[in-house]
Amino acid sequence: MLTETQAWDVLHAVPDPEIPVISVTELGIVREVLARDGGLHVVVTPTYSGCPATEVISQSIHDALVAAGAGEVSVETRIAPAWTTDWITEPAKEKLRAYGIAPPGGDAPVGPQPIRFVPRKLACPRCGSTDTTRLSQFGSTACKALYRCQSCLEPFEYFKPI
């Protein structure tokens, strides 16, 4: 048996499978933890509709809680309200930057967006220069874009705000 607080502590240590420097709670995808009938019910929300890590995440949350002695654990995927990069915690954004991924800049866009790409002054996570250019709107995963720093010439990924 775990209390809800203990369960959150367990989840703070469950890494995101794609970006293991941050936890599933820092990513903001664990929405609720409820003690229920001697076990736990966890609500998670996917980042992108097609994110292939969603099932792995549910499984690792389940396994971590069971290993910590939570008893019966159920994991529910809920899509509303839709996940936004605004839910990534501030300390996690710093961890992303230290890992070499530029964190989402500013708040997530709301309402109609320009149909053409508008370049932003994005700081290189390695050298801090804002002389950067976008190479591709989609990086190794749907949630990231690929950039290059014109100062230190290193490529880097950018967590797109959604």
Place this chain on the structure above:
Amino acid sequence: MTTPNPAHIEYVTRLGDNALILGQRMSEWCGYAPVLEEDMALANMSLDLIGQARMLLTRVGQLEGKGRDEDQLAFLRTEMLYRNLTLCELPNADFGRTMVRNFLFASFQVLMWERLLASSDTELAAIAAKSIKEARYHAQHAGDWVVRLGDGTSESHERTQAALDYLWPYTAEFFAATPSDEAVAAAGIGPAWSELEAAWEAVVVPVLNEATLTVPARTPFKSYGKFGRHSEHLGHLLSEMQYLQRTYPGAQW
């Protein structure tokens, strides 16, 4: 469970089938795109669309109440039971045609999801809130390429114009009325398709102009994919997509 509303089921089926079929078609680029970055972009956008299709077809299964899940709906329906727009099933051809199609379709999807945010079907509204963020990135990605190719070299311009000339007639189907439109609009489920036409042209035409492309005139040509009358291309696509379930019925992995 309330009585299933056939118009509602059909409407959500159309949305799900569009996403599934274009997602499957676009995934054919995986490993073949002109550059690695675009290979990943196309694969990621396919995943978004397939993710949307999974949510939408799961919703269809709930609405019809026959116990069918997303997999049964995707893998066990024959082509005449598919309700996707013909545009989504057409072969990829070259990269230019793929980008023009993505631009025309993603721009339509953005407008559709915007309207569905207010759907009386709260599950559908939730799917819209999730998907609209993805559709905006898809439209922007393809829009940038349409301008770059259309306003590029004489070769890229010619091929992009040819792609637009080929695809444009199929976009009339986006807005064609279906018998269930009235019931769907009346129930507040979603917009009648024709309601989106003016807004779509207002978005699409300026980008095509910027790309120095000539917007083709409307012709009497009509396609009927969303009524279940498809081009010869859908059957081939399904035969590949459904192969495993057809060969090993009920297989799980």
